[in-house]
Amino acid sequence: MFKHLALATALALPLGASAQNQDSLHIRKIYDQALTQGQSYEQLRYLTSRIGARLSGSPQAAAAVEWARQEMEKMGLDRVYLQEVMVPHWVRGDKEYGAIVNSKISPTREVNVLALGGSVATPANGLTADVVEVQSIDELKKLGKKKVQGKIVFFNRAFNQTHITTGLAYRDAVDQRSSGPSEAGKLGAVGVVVRSMASNNDDFPHTGGLKYAEDAPKIPAVAISSKGADLLTKLLKEDEKLQFHLRMNPQWLPDVLSYNVIGEIKGSEKPEEIIVVGGHLDSWDIGEGAHDDGTGCVQSMEVLRLMKSMGYKPKRTIRAVMYMNEENGLRGGTKYAEVAKKQGEKHIAAIESDAGGFTPRGFGISATTEPAFQKALSWKQLLAPYGLHDIDRNGGGADIGPLKDGRVALIGFRPDSQRYFDIHHTANDTFDKVNRRELELGGASMAALVYLIDKYGL
Incomplete structure (x- = not known):
């Protein structure tokens, strides 16, 4: 029955809404691709099980940077690069008593x-x-x-x-x-x-x-x-x-040179307008940093992979950022915003996934104007068939917060929240707590919203 979902959604739209029919079909293809050929789960397996906990300044954080760079280079993106950022280095020491x-x-x-x-x-x-x-x-x-x-x-x-x-x-x-x-x-x-x-x-x-x-x-x-x-x-x-x-x-050690890892697909019509998606690559030094925030990283990379695998050529530049040092300093998000401002970059939307890899529920959108928010809200009929009913004005995230300038819409991806704080910042935040289907649905949900913003702007 699910193969007829796109047709049913299209028929539910107003007569003459051919563009919306096309959007409905394209979004259906995004989900089909993610659920049958998604790469997020296996990427997360490697990041968490092979690299593990990744507190900024640690050898594991450095390994995660190189892993993320290689993963995005495999996608054949237009550009993959590292952005230098000095990060704090705190170590826990022996077992606490x-x-x-x-x-x-x-x-x-x-x-x-x-x-x-x-x-x-x-x-x-x-x-x-x-x-x-x-x-x-x-x-x-x-x-x-x-x-x-x-x-x-x-x-x-x-x-x-x-x-x-x-x-x-x-x-x-x-x-x-x-x-x-x-x-x-x-x-x-x-x-x-x-x-x-x-x-x-x-x-x-x-x-x-x-x-x-x-x-x-x-x-x-x-x-x-x-x-x-x-x-x-x-x-x-x-x-x-x-x-x-x-x-x-515990003790503080000298700051360490680390990096934000950035990959992008250049826009075909308005390359100067940037839509960024991202999560933070660092985690606390216990557990494996699976839901916080390995899931956000692999979902953000999946947005670009889906576009490449589907042959979609965005109008605007789509960028994925793996931020470093969200947990104990926010140095990565701050540095990214500083560089963007210095280079005069024009971000129109920033989406952050940092609330776990559970079932997608919607987005919080802090739009620049009321018409911009209403435009995003009008897409709800396209997103609702995929469980994305929770769309309101309270959006953003720690790493994209420094981008706030009155011109960029700050958007937080919202998965179901009921289980997140059972494991948040604990030794229990491990790969086995992540459901593959829920994770891949999250990447598809973000990709669907990016597609709509890219096509229609805000």
């Missing part, structure tokens, strides 16, 4: 923790201190220095499970990870333990970046698994005098 100790009601209980990205080390023998639990930075500030000084601050705000889109729960909880350590340090805390930014309850701690403020002491900070957080808060209610022991030895 966290334990609930000196409790009157419980023996020592080891809990799973991970250093937050960019954290400083503890003393060599670790640190042990009383614990003060808070739900927010505001609550911490209200406690004041007298109640915080010399203690380990335990931020225990969980995901708001009432959000249907889990990214909203992440947004609401993540400030305790990014800003919490500095806010605690200002009040004299000696360390921070943060409940993992997780939508589920398990024993996998979720790492992620922190941002030390220049006017605050740098104190060590870890994420604790959600089960570990539940145990700690339970024991604190019964024995507020218990202590936490933390030991880890």
Whole structure:
């Protein structure tokens, strides 16, 4: 029955809409090609299983750059090149250790923790201190220095499970990870333990970046698994005098020369107008960086591969960028925007895939004008047969954010969000968690939108 989908879609369009009929047939071919001959899954297998975790500055990140360059050169694109970018180099060190100790009601209980990205080390023998639990930075500030000084601050705000889109729960909880350590340090805390930014309850701690403020002491900070957080808060209610022991030895090394990897097909009519798609090549140093963001990289490359394999000659220049250092610096996205501005490049749209490789649901589109958004919205009837119903104004992404200039539409690809924060920034983000069909559908969805933007502009 599915081979008749294109015809059914065409018949559903208004009479005389021949261009839309052609668009419907072309989009159907994109999906057919992706689902029968897609390359994303096997590319991801190599990136994750052979290269593995790819924190910026690491040998694995360097290997990923060369892999991406070779993969795009195989496609026969008009141009493939590397864009230099200096990136930070933080290393985790030996295994982190966290334990609930000196409790009157419980023996020592080891809990799973991970250093937050960019954290400083503890003393060599670790640190042990009383614990003060808070739900927010505001609550911490209200406690004041007298109640915080010399203690380990335990931020225990969980995901708001009432959000249907889990990214909203992440947004609401993540400030305790990014800003919490500095806010605690200002009040004299000696360390921070943060409940993992997780939508589920398990024993996998979720790492992620922190941002030390220049006017605050740098104190060590870890994420604790959600089960570990539940145990700690339970024991604190019964024995507020218990202590936490933390030991880890991460360190900062000198910046490293790395690269954004860029491939493009030059436009046949308006080559000066650029549509860019991309994901970030780096990942955290645990797991394999599969959903975050190996899937976004291979889907972006698949957009160009689909165009080449189908013999499509775009009007505008289509470019895929594998950004480096999204996780702990955003140096790649910033450098790309700087170079684009310096060279006077005209980007009309930038699409980012950095929300996992799950079933496609739609796009968030931050268009430059209301007519531009309405034009994109009018394509929904062409995209809806493929499950792309979720199209609204809230679009963008970390790596394409620096391109914002009032002229370029920033677009975020939206897969289903329900499982993403089960594995985000954990050792559990591995290749086996990616479904081949869902992944290939994502590349096709991005290619379909690129085709429409290329044909009609924004």
